[in-house]
Amino acid sequence: MFVDEAEDNFGFLGKRGAFLRGGNFRREARWADAFKEMGLLGLHSHDLRHTGNTLAAQSGACLADLKARMGHDSDRAALIYQHATRDADQRIADALSARAKAERKKAEKKRKRGDDDGSAGALVPAS
Numbered sequence: 001m002f003v004d005e006a007e008d009n010f011g012f013l014g015k016r017g018a019f020l021r022g023g024n025f026r027r028e029a030r031w032a033d034a035f036k037e038m039g040l041l042g043l044h045s046h047d048l049r050h051t052g053n054t055l056a057a058q059s060g061a062c063l064a065d066l067k068a069r070m071g072h073d074s075d076r077a078a079l080i081y082q083h084a085t086r087d088a089d090q091r092i093a094d095a096l097s098a099r100a101k102a103e104r105k106k107a108e109k110k111r112k113r114g115d116d117d118g119s120a121g122a123l124v125p126a127s
Contacts, residue, residue, distance in 0.1 A: 012025070012028070012029045014028050015028070025045075026045065029045070031044070031045045049070070050080075050081070053066060053069060053070060053081040054081050054083060056069060056081070057081045057082045057083070058083075058087065058088060063075055063078050063079065063082070066078040066081055066082070
């Protein structure tokens with residue numbers, strides 16, 4: 001579905017052209033009928049919201065971003081979507097590794113220039 005970027009454009013409108021409020025959304029949008037037509041029995045509109053927000057979290061959205069996307073006020077509600085994933089763990093490890101390598105390069109350049117300040121600022125292996 002494409003919806004123009006203007007803030008007053010909504011994906012689902014009621015019979016009179018107004019946006020659908022929470023209380024009448026399921027009935028008016030006819031989600032159950034649409035999902036049944038597509039052969040997606042047991043799928044609910046909230047499943048789509050959960051998937052979208054989980055993907056947003058995995059793409060790097062921070063807690064504040066997720067809260068804004070979902071209209072949540074509490075951190076607890078938004079934290080549900082920040083599932084720990086192997087991919088996220090690998091990205092974190094890769095970023096830390098890249099940072100350590102960059103610091104080593106900087107320290108090596110300083111040492112070669114004779115600008116070594118001893119062990120101050122040196123990276124220490126974790127045990």
